[in-house]
Amino acid sequence: MFFDSDLLMSALRALTPILLAALGGAICERAGVFNIGLDGMMLMGCFTAVATSWFTGSPWLGVLAAALVSAAYSLILAVGAVTLRGDAVVLGIALNLLAVGLTSFLLRTVFGVQGTFDDPSLAGLPLVGGFSPLAYLAWAAVGVAALTLSRHVWGLRLRGVGEASDAAATLGVSPVRYQYGAVLVSGVLCGLAGAQLALGNVTLFSENMTAGRGWIAVVAVMLGRALPLGVLLAALLFGLAEAAGFRLQGLDLPQQATDAAPYVVTLGALFLTTARRRRRTPSPAPARPSPPPSSPSTSTSTSAGAVS
Numbered sequence: 001m002f003f004d005s006d007l008l009m010s011a012l013r014a015l016t017p018i019l020l021a022a023l024g025g026a027i028c029e030r031a032g033v034f035n036i037g038l039d040g041m042m043l044m045g046c047f048t049a050v051a052t053s054w055f056t057g058s059p060w061l062g063v064l065a066a067a068l069v070s071a072a073y074s075l076i077l078a079v080g081a082v083t084l085r086g087d088a089v090v091l092g093i094a095l096n097l098l099a100v101g102l103t104s105f106l107l108r109t110v111f112g113v114q115g116t117f118d119d120p121s122l123a124g125l126p127l128v129g130g131f132s133p134l135a136y137l138a139w140a141a142v143g144v145a146a147l148t149l150s151r152h153v154w155g156l157r158l159r160g161v162g163e164a165s166d167a168a169a170t171l172g173v174s175p176v177r178y179q180y181g182a183v184l185v186s187g188v189l190c191g192l193a194g195a196q197l198a199l200g201n202v203t204l205f206s207e208n209m210t211a212g213r214g215w216i217a218v219v220a221v222m223l224g225r226a227l228p229l230g231v232l233l234a235a236l237l238f239g240l241a242e243a244a245g246f247r248l249q250g251l252d253l254p255q256q257a258t259d260a261a262p263y264v265v266t267l268g269a270l271f272l273t274t275a276r277r278r279r280r281t282p283s284p285a286p287a288r289p290s291p292p293p294s295s296p297s298t299s300t301s302t303s304a305g306a307v308s
Contacts, residue, residue: 007243009130013201015239016135017042017210021195021217022224022231024186025140027228030149031182032162032175037092038078039214040099041187045070045102045194047181050205051110059123059199061136067191073099074187082179096214104207116206125196132200134192139232140272141189146228157181190214212263219266224274234269241265 005039021038028035044096045066052196054063058077074097079089111117149155160168197213200203216238224230241262 007247010243014242015235016138017193018039018213018217018238019138019235020189022220022235023145023215023222024189025217026226026231027182028186029221031158031179032202033081033179033183034088035186036218037095038190038217039210040096041070041190042210042214043103044073045191046198047205048210049195052199054122055092057123059125062086062199063195066195067188070191071184071187074183078183082176088226100208116204118204122203123243125200134196134200142228142232166223216266219270223269238262
């Protein structure tokens with residue numbers, strides 16, 4: 001059977017990196033910072049996790065280093081978009097491009113290889129019940145994020161900053177501090193996503209190994225309306241698409257066609273979301289016609305009658 005328990009397990013493993021990165025993007029969105037640099041932050045986390053695990057022999061140190069390095073990398077977006085008031089979209093694209101070039105350069109410099117680094121001594125994350133501990137952490141993070149954004153004072157202030165930063169500032173809340181915190185949390189989550197991808201799903205590093213998962217995470221934020229539960233459902237959809245693509249490879253379909261399955265689902269989700277928003281947006285009311293201007297002769301006679 002095509003749909004079975006193995007497909008579900010594969011989908012749950014595939015959704016973990018997307019879910020972690022999408023949660024970071026949702027937190028940034030709630031703070032008023034549109035973060036499309038998730039893919040670059042994930043890629044930095046992938047390389048850092050593999051390099052640290054290989055040099056130290058500890059995958060947990062690799063996870064910690066990935067979170068810290070990705071958080072530091074996210075400061076480029078924080079400084080550029082929050083402090084310098086730059087375009088967050090342009091900065092996010094620059095972060096993604098920089099990460100691709102930087103990790104490829106470091107792969108040749110540190111390991112002396114091109115393309116892929118795969119060593120038998122590279123320690124990966126342990127599996128508990130078929131999943132790495134980061135998978136359970138990602139599922140727990142959904143509940144923590146939902147409760148924080150809806151109940152805790154930090155989450156309420158973060159939402160206030162994203163919706164009306166000037167009004168929040170008048171109440172003594174620092175928009176810059178909360179936006180910096182949101183971007184840093186996003187970097188930490190993207191670092192964990194990269195560590196899961198490089199040490200949990202596989203145990204290697206290859207150039208541009210995120211393969212657009214960060215972009216899919218951005219779509220998950222949009223599809224889930226930056227709500228933790230909505231982001232989880234969107235990530236599950238994309239995880240099922242990726243798992244189905246791997247399953248279709250066993251049906252002698254071209255690999256290029258099966259690899260495109262998650263991106264086809266992404267484009268379909270964007271199309272449906274855009275169509276739904278357009279249907280819900282009320283059409284502007286027609287402009288009321290202005291009264292015709294009065295002629296000079298009429299106004300003159302009216303004024304003369306009033307004077308008489």
